Amino acid sequence: MSELRHPPGTFDVLPPDSARWEAFAATFARVVEAAGYGLILTPTFEDVAVFKRVGESTDVVRKEMYDFEDKGGRHIALRPEVTASVARAFIQHRPALPWKTWYAGSNFRYERPQAGRYREFRQVGIEAFGTDDADLDVEVIALGWEFYRALGVNRVELQLNSLGDANCRPAYRELLLNYLRERRDDLCDDHKERLEENPLRVLDCKKEPCRDLVKAVPLQIDHLCDECSTHFARVRQGLDALGIDYTLAPLLVRGLDYYTRTTFEYTGLALESAQNGIGGGGRYDGLVAAMGGPQTPAVGFALGVDRTLLAAEAEGAVLGRQPGVDVFVVDFAGGEAARDLTAALRSAGIKADRAYDNRSAKAQFKAADRSGARFAIVVGPDEAVAGNVGIKDLQQGGDQSTIPAAGVVDEVRRRLGG
């Protein structure tokens, strides 16, 4: 029988490396909860319609979705992103506005696996519903920015664009479509066929013919209506006021259809350019209505956890404490003391571990070293009889001292400095 392995495009994260993922989520929660965002949990799978409505013309929905019929005959999809689920939950529960949420979890896309591009990948994100105030766009962008700093990822470029709204986008779309129709022969094969469906997709097409062609296309930021133009100016002022540098990126449309007005992307400059998008987002004022809810403006972002961690690594940022225990109980008097002392230490809030199977003192000391514990509590037959234990500093060395077993918790606390 061949060895079982994880599926292509997925990976395992084992301790101690997993401490980086833990630190990521904890730091994110700290940053966004300080700005009034509350955790939302939604299902990892949804009725496929939740995602169909948000991106019929995108690769994420057309080609990459993990969808299937379940045993009850429902057409289900593993979520390729979280925003649509949060919008669905908003429509279903109608919380009071403004509604500010954050999430963390896995997404699934059937992509060609490569470094920084996986079939299961994790994202954290925030979504804020209920106002089109440009200051909220600034708040959202700034929180992502602040989070990267808090994580120690400093080489980040912020790219910013405005995609207009239901007022000015249709006219721009026509303008762009006409421009591209006249040059259809110069498009990549895919866009020759799909041009009419969504001409905006051409703007961020990675293929050479399209990239050449878009150098001179009409741009949405030059054709914004007055409201969108004022909104965009206010966003830019806000970022300037907060000292957040950005690059104008008039070709930035992002991979999902629902964005309006502000769109942005964070690029990890320490990463290879093919997969250096570490996060992105924008305003999606039309999404809730498009999904059958009341007209509700909203803005948010999603940051790629796995890829941001690659950026952190490339920048040499050290993330996460090494998981480990404070105390390791070495017991060669039968194991009862190890059982009882680890329980007592743990309930006193001291991290404690032990060996099992009555191993030799030598094997247990080896395990104690490997555990990273600061102290070994040593119980030999003589100590056990006298009601004592030995305590030894494994990191600073020195002699083992003998203390009463009943005083272990206090002694360890004292020595740990708490």
Ligand code: AMP
């Ligand atoms: P999106 O949901 O497409 O806007 O992506 C937001 C962020 O998620 C990107 O900037 C990436 O960091 C990350 N991301 C998207 N797709 C993948 C993937 N297949 N593998 C790893 N990270 C991804």
